[in-house]
Amino acid sequence: MVFKRFVEIGRVAYVSFGPHAGKLVAIVDVIDQNRALVDGPCTGVKRQSMPFKCMQLTDYVIKVPHSARQKFVRRAWEKAQVNEKWQQSSWAKKIEAKQKRAKMSDFDRYKVMKAKRMRNKIIKHEVKKLQKEAAKK
Numbered sequence: 001m002v003f004k005r006f007v008e009i010g011r012v013a014y015v016s017f018g019p020h021a022g023k024l025v026a027i028v029d030v031i032d033q034n035r036a037l038v039d040g041p042c043t044g045v046k047r048q049s050m051p052f053k054c055m056q057l058t059d060y061v062i063k064v065p066h067s068a069r070q071k072f073v074r075r076a077w078e079k080a081q082v083n084e085k086w087q088q089s090s091w092a093k094k095i096e097a098k099q100k101r102a103k104m105s106d107f108d109r110y111k112v113m114k115a116k117r118m119r120n121k122i123i124k125h126e127v128k129k130l131q132k133e134a135a136k137k
Helices: 070-080 082-088 090-102 106-136
Strands: 011-015 024-030 035-040 045-051 055-061
Touching (some): 024 070, 070 082, 082 090
Antiparallel strands (some): 011 024, 011 055, 035 045
């Protein structure tokens, strides 16, 4: 397996757990092999040291110099349109769907169950119709 996402200056990462879970940050500087200096100018994460264990690297890289100030990181973030690209990614859509499912009430789950039953009934009916036509030929 060849790695494509490397820890580098400007790499955008998703914070998977901790106080800033669910937010995007940009790696501004690498402190050591366990921690990085990160900044999330457009996501509300202040510049701080964060362990790599709680970050998941994304495909997005912004062009910033080593230890860039927050103003330059914000400018590069907006120029690269990271938030828009993230919202369009399947990763973000899966996270959103997972949160939506977790917030569902019992009645919502019931409605989904009934809708799935109806959908499967329609599909089953159409498949049987196609099988009958295929058998006649």
